[in-house]
Amino acid sequence: MAESVRVVCRCRPLNSRELALKSKICVQMDQQCAQVILEGDGPSKQFTFDGVYYMDATAEQIYNDIVYPLVENVIEGYNGTVFAYGQTGSGKTYSMQGDDSVPAQKGIIPRTFEHIFEATATTDNTKFLVHVSYLEIYNEEVRDLLGKDRTQKLEIKEHSEKGVYVAGLSMHVCHDFKACKELMKQGFENRHVGATLMNKDSSRSHSIFTVYVEAMLDTGSIRMGKLHLVDLAGSERQAKTGATGDRFKEATKINLSLSALGNVISALVDGKSRHIPYRDSKLTRLLQDSLGGNTKTIMVACISPSDNNYDETLSTLRCGSHHVCYYVCPQAVESITEQPGVEPRSFAYRARYANRAKNIKNKPKINEDPKDAxxxxxxxxxxxxxxxxxxxxxxxxxxxxxxxxxxxxxxxxxxxxxxxxxxxxxxxxxxxxxxxxxxxxxxxxxxxxxxxxxxxxxxxxxxxxxxxxxxxQFVGGEQANNEALKKERQRKMKDAEKKMQRLAGTISFSKWYISF
Structure with a gap:
């Protein structure tokens, strides 16, 4: 069944640097209608997403609203991707990794681990094998964050059955949440980071943590779901980051790969391009299946509320609206951007955006009996x-x-x-x-x-x-008789479905309203 690619937007609070600059807040959000209003010197600009999360929102809310159903699908055998993007210092790594000291702010990645092992434990008549890999793309070179030789440059290959893969990337079997978390911590500490004027712990590489969930049913058939958890390095402007030397070289490579990502998305949006430039960067090559293939994809646009970052926030929001608007089987589609001449909160603009977005589809399918399981x-x-x-x-x-x-x-x-x-x-x-x-x-x-x-x-x-x-190495069924845990999983799924239905209803009403 075809379905839409989903994009949500998260706005962090002002940070210490922005407070010192006495920055003003230029971002407002209408959570009921999932809209972001960007206010500047000229007319306000408005963007609609599949969910918006303002400064007081928690990682728990984001996960339960939009990521929870995706992880359930991965356990069923679908491919999934969640990735965070935005300017440097906008909260991408915080959204993905979170803060363990504050339970509600535990990030998407550790919540995914908990979710997977809770789900496998409550499923009977099925045995699961969970294994993970963790890589980074640093200066356009792929490195294994969990490998014995982290300096080794790995090659991206393509196989008729396996698709795009990284040759020599180490795989690690995990049988509980603790093992996954330890591997995440180990790999995270091996990532390239560096200080800039915008962020003292700036990620200098893109990272992809992949969880493979293989399930053998009591019938003997095998299903294999795969979940990419992607933390992109932030787009940078040298004048703001003060990047020189190695930092400048890193920033150049980061911006080039993000530009390649934008070109792929634009080609998919355009619908007229016969060639999609996946091979222009290592990032787009590895995310090829996530951008136009057999994958359920969620994108988290991370933004700053500061007027000092107005241009960067506008760029991220524009990128987000393009992200929403593409097809796996491209057809002619209008490019969706903000419309300064339209009243920001008007039903007219909301309806026009939603009318385009509802037709944007992916075609994910369950991966049954994969030969490389x-x-x-x-x-x-x-x-x-x-x-x-x-x-x-x-x-x-x-x-x-x-x-x-x-x-x-x-x-x-x-x-x-x-x-x-x-x-x-x-x-x-x-x-x-x-x-x-x-x-x-x-x-x-x-x-x-x-x-x-x-x-x-x-x-x-x-x-x-x-x-x-x-x-x-196998897991599954340890909590098969725990009815309370099963009901909690069902409740979370229903809550997420209700929220999506409410948002769809609001957009439908907007369309009906403007028709008069």
Whole structure:
């Protein structure tokens, strides 16, 4: 089923720097109609979103209103993306990470962890495998924030079945909230940060924390949801940040990648572009599926209320309105921007905006039986290990059979390798493609050969230990009889749905009103 991409706007309070400058507040919000009013020297400008959150709003409100349903969808097997964008110092990292010392201000990422493990615990007849990765894009280089060598530059690859992925990115299985939080903390401490005049702890890189939720139903079928939690580095103006040297180089790369993101969105909005420039930056390449693919996407526009940041806030709001207006299957669409000549709070402007936005759709689908599911590999290994320690040994193979199997496997590998060489020599494949396919082929061969070798040298104690280790990775059903917890999940879903319906009703009324 097609559905809209959703964009919300969050305005933080004035910070100490803005208070010292005696800044005036130039942002107002109408929460009932989800509108932002930006007031400057000229006519006020107005923007409509899927939700607006003023200075007193908490991270808990934002999560429950708009992120909670998305995470439920990820657990069902959908892909999801939540990302925060805005100028430097606007509260993006705070929105994503939050403040653990204030319960209501715990960020989107830690709330997601709690939510996922609460959901898996209350689901019966299903086993889950949860694993995570954490990367940053620093100066247009991809680095693994949880890897052994954090200086290693990773390559972005594309596979016919896996889609766009980062080769060599480490994956970490988590079986509880604590493990996820520890990995987030570890990776966060490895991010590139630096002081500027706008923000003493400014993120100098884009980061993507990805949670994979694989579920095996009692029927044996597998579903795999994937959630990207993205904290973008902020757009910067050198005159304000005082960036020089490395800071200036970082700012240049940040602004170029954000410009590429804007170009992708503009191409999708335009509907006439045959080419969408995903490859213009590492950021847009990695978010390709989130911007026009099989993903439910939420964007959090973070803004400052200070008149000192008027231009940057206007830029973010314009970007947000463009974000709302794009199609997965693009058609001709008018670009939505603010209309200075229209009375800011008029029904006319509200209706015109909503009328355009309601037709903007994505086409996410449940990912059923993915071939690259880690859970499937674990299940197959568990079955093989159990067969190896059967008392009667009827399901195990003797050494001669195993040797024949090894020779057959080796012959198949060499045959496939020769075919790859022939394709390269006849220029059917590029060198890069050949190397990628060889690496995948070698990985499959090594894994199968290792399994055969292990079967030759069965150590019952080691097999039992490996079995226990694998089975401990699965979660699910620990709180299956906790009816109170189940009802709380249902209540949160219903509350979020009611809020969306109320907002849709307000916009519909606005459209009806202006027709008279």
């Amino acid at each position: 880690l859970l499937r590999e674990y299940q197959q290994e568990i079955q093989r290990l159990k067969a190896m320690i059967q008392p009667d040994k009827t399901t195990t193979r003797d050494s001669q059979t195993l040797e024949m199997e090894h020779e057959r496997l080796k012959a198949e590998f060499e045959s496939a390798l020769n075919e790859l060489r022939m394709q390269y020599q006849s220029e059917q494949n590029s060198k890069a493609k050949l190397q990628e396919e060889y690496a995948l082929l070698k990985e499959q061969y090594d894994r199968a050969a290792e399994a055969i070798e292990n079967e030759k040298n069965i150590d019952t104690d080691e097999v039992h230990k490996r079995l226990q280790l694998l089975e401990k």
